[in-house]
Amino acid sequence: MSFNIEQSEKKRVVIVGGGFGGLRLANRLRNSPYQVVLIDKNNYHQFPPLIYQIASAGIEPSAIAFPFRKIFKKCHDFYYRMAEARAIFPDQKILQTSIGKIKYDYLVFAAGTTSNFFGNKHIEEEAIPMKTLAEAMGLRNALLGNLERSVTCATEQERRELLNIVIVGGGATGIEIAGAIAEMRRYVLPKDYPELKGEELHIYLIEACDRLLSGMSQQSSQKAKEFLEDMGVKVMLNKMVTDYDDHKVVLADGTSIPTRSFIWVSGVRANTIGNMPETSLGRGGRIKVDAYNRVEGMDDVFCIGDQCIMTADPSYPKGHPQLAQVAIQQGGLLADNLRSMARGGRLRPFTYRNLGSMATVGRNRAVAEFASFKTQGWMAWLLWLVVHLRSILGVRNRIAVFFSWIWDYVSYGHSIRLIVYARKAKEVADRERREATTHWGEDLIKAGQGK
Amino acid sequence: MSFNIEQSEKKRVVIVGGGFGGLRLANRLRNSPYQVVLIDKNNYHQFPPLIYQIASAGIEPSAIAFPFRKIFKKCHDFYYRMAEARAIFPDQKILQTSIGKIKYDYLVFAAGTTSNFFGNKHIEEEAIPMKTLAEAMGLRNALLGNLERSVTCATEQERRELLNIVIVGGGATGIEIAGAIAEMRRYVLPKDYPELKGEELHIYLIEACDRLLSGMSQQSSQKAKEFLEDMGVKVMLNKMVTDYDDHKVVLADGTSIPTRSFIWVSGVRANTIGNMPETSLGRGGRIKVDAYNRVEGMDDVFCIGDQCIMTADPSYPKGHPQLAQVAIQQGGLLADNLRSMARGGRLRPFTYRNLGSMATVGRNRAVAEFASFKTQGWMAWLLWLVVHLRSILGVRNRIAVFFSWIWDYVSYGHSIRLIVYARKAKEVADRERREATTHWGEDLIKAGQGK
Numbered sequence: 001m002s003f004n005i006e007q008s009e010k011k012r013v014v015i016v017g018g019g020f021g022g023l024r025l026a027n028r029l030r031n032s033p034y035q036v037v038l039i040d041k042n043n044y045h046q047f048p049p050l051i052y053q054i055a056s057a058g059i060e061p062s063a064i065a066f067p068f069r070k071i072f073k074k075c076h077d078f079y080y081r082m083a084e085a086r087a088i089f090p091d092q093k094i095l096q097t098s099i100g101k102i103k104y105d106y107l108v109f110a111a112g113t114t115s116n117f118f119g120n121k122h123i124e125e126e127a128i129p130m131k132t133l134a135e136a137m138g139l140r141n142a143l144l145g146n147l148e149r150s151v152t153c154a155t156e157q158e159r160r161e162l163l164n165i166v167i168v169g170g171g172a173t174g175i176e177i178a179g180a181i182a183e184m185r186r187y188v189l190p191k192d193y194p195e196l197k198g199e200e201l202h203i204y205l206i207e208a209c210d211r212l213l214s215g216m217s218q219q220s221s222q223k224a225k226e227f228l229e230d231m232g233v234k235v236m237l238n239k240m241v242t243d244y245d246d247h248k249v250v251l252a253d254g255t256s257i258p259t260r261s262f263i264w265v266s267g268v269r270a271n272t273i274g275n276m277p278e279t280s281l282g283r284g285g286r287i288k289v290d291a292y293n294r295v296e297g298m299d300d301v302f303c304i305g306d307q308c309i310m311t312a313d314p315s316y317p318k319g320h321p322q323l324a325q326v327a328i329q330q331g332g333l334l335a336d337n338l339r340s341m342a343r344g345g346r347l348r349p350f351t352y353r354n355l356g357s358m359a360t361v362g363r364n365r366a367v368a369e370f371a372s373f374k375t376q377g378w379m380a381w382l383l384w385l386v387v388h389l390r391s392i393l394g395v396r397n398r399i400a401v402f403f404s405w406i407w408d409y410v411s412y413g414h415s416i417r418l419i420v421y422a423r424k425a426k427e428v429a430d431r432e433r434r435e436a437t438t439h440w441g442e443d444l445i446k447a448g449q450g451k
Numbered sequence: 452m453s454f455n456i457e458q459s460e461k462k463r464v465v466i467v468g469g470g471f472g473g474l475r476l477a478n479r480l481r482n483s484p485y486q487v488v489l490i491d492k493n494n495y496h497q498f499p500p501l502i503y504q505i506a507s508a509g510i511e512p513s514a515i516a517f518p519f520r521k522i523f524k525k526c527h528d529f530y531y532r533m534a535e536a537r538a539i540f541p542d543q544k545i546l547q548t549s550i551g552k553i554k555y556d557y558l559v560f561a562a563g564t565t566s567n568f569f570g571n572k573h574i575e576e577e578a579i580p581m582k583t584l585a586e587a588m589g590l591r592n593a594l595l596g597n598l599e600r601s602v603t604c605a606t607e608q609e610r611r612e613l614l615n616i617v618i619v620g621g622g623a624t625g626i627e628i629a630g631a632i633a634e635m636r637r638y639v640l641p642k643d644y645p646e647l648k649g650e651e652l653h654i655y656l657i658e659a660c661d662r663l664l665s666g667m668s669q670q671s672s673q674k675a676k677e678f679l680e681d682m683g684v685k686v687m688l689n690k691m692v693t694d695y696d697d698h699k700v701v702l703a704d705g706t707s708i709p710t711r712s713f714i715w716v717s718g719v720r721a722n723t724i725g726n727m728p729e730t731s732l733g734r735g736g737r738i739k740v741d742a743y744n745r746v747e748g749m750d751d752v753f754c755i756g757d758q759c760i761m762t763a764d765p766s767y768p769k770g771h772p773q774l775a776q777v778a779i780q781q782g783g784l785l786a787d788n789l790r791s792m793a794r795g796g797r798l799r800p801f802t803y804r805n806l807g808s809m810a811t812v813g814r815n816r817a818v819a820e821f822a823s824f825k826t827q828g829w830m831a832w833l834l835w836l837v838v839h840l841r842s843i844l845g846v847r848n849r850i851a852v853f854f855s856w857i858w859d860y861v862s863y864g865h866s867i868r869l870i871v872y873a874r875k876a877k878e879v880a881d882r883e884r885r886e887a888t889t890h891w892g893e894d895l896i897k898a899g900q901g902k
Binding site: 042067069073082099144151152396400403417425426 | 453454455493494495511512513516518520521524532533534550551576577579583584585586588589590591592593595596599600602603604605642643644646698711712713847850851854858866867868869870871872873874875876877878879882
């Protein structure tokens, strides 16, 4: 056993992924009749709604990331392990991971989603995604590096490619990063890059549907578009991106846009897990669950959040939207249900309570919708700030984000304009290579034999 | 010309490197009769004295890094370019860089030093250096990753390797990182890693000389050693590291220490520049300069700071110590001398004014020496904090560092315990590869022909 976990008389709940759903579940299982094992490939919980601000150099990675060991430092019979889930062996109740296998009594998948490139290898290789902290830091480095490069590059053609930024995907993430880059162009560029004229930098936001923010109302979509266009973003609706080739984004209508900053926030698919039968998977690779988040056709295996699809909720016959709120509510309910099971009690089915949704475009510009009212502009923006600040884990992080926001608001700046990649030690690189290869093979076979 | 710089009637000063020396020089040449071009491979100035706190997860990279474009945003006839210097062609007054070549009227090397592995390829490949921000972030990732791994690794042997931390080099950097890790072991480990017993983690500090901090007094050396031993660091003096093999640090006396955290802060050598004649180089690859920091045997070429060696200063016949203060004072004087040259005035030779030196081991534990007095303990520690806080560039950064320090002091924590590597976009990786190869060849030849 590679997990180094003390034997316990309690039943063991293994949670895969410490995002919104997994974290809520783990938190609600403190002091429960269960031993909890949380695995995540990162050693920290990240806060996706603000990841775009890392990319635009507004806040520090550490401000929206919280180490799991710190969150759970006072928990009894709780274990965090840095690992990736690989495959499930439901007959033996074993989960195979990158650090070995682990027995579970109850297993909960809460591993979320990853960028969906819809099978296009070109795009997958060349596009810059923005789902994780590491990707957002990479995007920041790429954006700033391209600006530097544009000042000194050899040809007019390359210069144009470097100064076109193309964002594909008109959801909340897309409009937020487009807005943030537009603000950088307006407030930071003239000061930092006198060699560039602001107008030379073009920002394109491409969406395949006929409107932005398709999860929100027509009114919000329209307003978000106005805000963006007002800030000089070229919003292109009803446009499908089919390829990226020779530094050009190719559209279905045959036109193309030259760019070396090709940002892909166009869709997600559920993270996969080996040995999961095809029949258990729904649209976008999401794992089908019943009203209690139980994976169909498996005993004692659950899935919550973006990674699952539940069609049992009468108000959402096609499944819930993949939003933080759904994951959090499912995580909370599953904790209650697990506790209830330990008492031999009854399970409660899930119904989603929509608390509203919002998206921000920039200073004083946001859209927000709640059951009872809609609002746009500075009021929505202020609401957005308050809601997100409140949701950030930890006092220190909240202060750090608040301080960054105030500073940037007053100075019209994005302060953290560093191009920096952490140097990977050879020992670490070697280990990662090893884990990626050996563990798959050997341990899987043993697990398959029921060891 | 790849530099995209407007023609100016002023003479052009090209500065290679924006560390302490180059930055002081560039700052003092604001509104001077010169056009200034600063090149640096990073887009930010970094503050080396606090780099070890990045490695120990105490502060954020952005807190001790300051983008050059922000520093110089209001300067007239000033240009920053992100590039690496490659070779000098003094006859044509051309500097070859990674982004092309540039003509200079005056050229100043201020490119500092890099880790010295004394020709041992094994050590160079496997050791973790800590000279730059990127390296310190890599070290933090490696240290935290090794802790995670030690909890779940397969063999007792690997566990021991993962829990031994070996630091080679007993200068200020070595004792600072040793102290910081020892504090992490004492205050953070018991809370974060209940699976580990603090005593299992061993910290070795190895020094080839017979005392630590050989640049300071016997008294300071002795006190620093006491502080470290008091915190449980195993200080090994008179020990020479000869190799690293099979996850073992090999010593000259035949013994070895198993470890996968092999930190190398044992010495530096000057950064090299192509075409610089061997005869111009002194000990440690440092470029020989006269009392006015002029490179011997070249016209209009200067070198300042760690990268140069000056034997003309009567008090330092073997050259100055490689310290920030020397670089800063040389940068300031060279600016004055360049201004004087423009007026046809006389040059002033350099004499080093030693402002004192200090090193910190941990909470309330430091050593400091000045012309008039020496002090150790909390008084030295407080002095250390004040001096370093004052030296950090920019109000925002000063607030950020101050806040981190207060927070960590009160909470006994090191808050930024994230393992995260920025994801490199393919476009960026491709470009770096291209720059590393093509520019060397083609442009060099052109430059050699005087084009």
